[in-house]
Amino acid sequence: MTSPTMYLPSVFTAGSGGGNPAPIWLDADSMSSALMLAETKAQGFESAYVLRPESSENHLRLRFFVPEHEMSMCGHATIGALWILREIGRLPRVEVLRIETPSGLVTAKVSRAPEAISISQPWGEVQVLSDTNLQDIARVLQIAPGTIGFVANAKTSRVKTVVELKSVADLQNLKPDWAAIGPLCQKLETTGLYPFAKGDAPWLFHARQFPNNSGYPEDAATGIAAAALACALSQSSSLLADSGLVRVRQGETMGRPSEIGVYINASEKTCWISGICTLD
Incomplete structure (x- = not known):
């Protein structure tokens, strides 16, 4: 062997x-x-x-x-x-x-x-969360509730909680209560918080991933979360077309700039993740 x-x-x-x-x-x-x-x-x-x-x-x-x-x-x-x-x-x-x-x-x-x-990823299942959940999320992210827009549990292979913020600056300036992320994720029945904000081009978004019980506080690039986000955006009518490439930039605050491509087709309910690799 x-x-x-x-x-x-x-x-x-x-x-x-x-x-x-x-x-x-x-x-x-x-x-x-x-x-x-x-x-x-x-x-x-x-x-x-x-x-x-x-x-x-x-x-x-x-x-x-x-x-x-x-x-x-x-x-x-x-x-x-x-x-x-x-x-x-x-x-x-x-x-x-x-x-x-x-x-x-x-x-x-x-x-x-x-x-x-x-x-490939399964087409996302999306559950919009309540105002009480939004208040809990705001408290753990240590931001004002009014900073948050759309919030939902979205699942392709695993559940992620997608949290819309008003600006990329709000996203990059987040300083969560790290110790409270795990308990909140367990309460929300999710594998991580995925706050995001719209970028300066159509179908471009910025995001950060705070996982539940993974052994590190933040993830530089998370394909499953980006797929869940793309499906949630499609089902919440946040995208301008039925199909296309959603680009999600992540890892920027960690000094590890990343971009995940998620091609979705809502009519066919298909979702594909793609990206570039390097060997350091």
């Missing part, structure tokens, strides 16, 4: 030092769950482990961990794994890849262009 090997790409890069680092372990079939968690803790980032698929109809299987626990799905780590496999010539040459994940089957489209790796 081939020994596991780790690569460390940055995913969704949008400038020098940008993107979200994603440790990718190839040939991880011999690794136990405890070892995967230990290696993830040692690296300190969301990690993906590439294994042989359980079904011969599929091309690979992925497991995902944050430093505190296993996850059902991670968008940037999936794209990072596919990018590494493509770069070293180990990606099957098929039009559409079928990937087994704990959250279900994910499909991917891969070409040679640097940004041309896209993965």
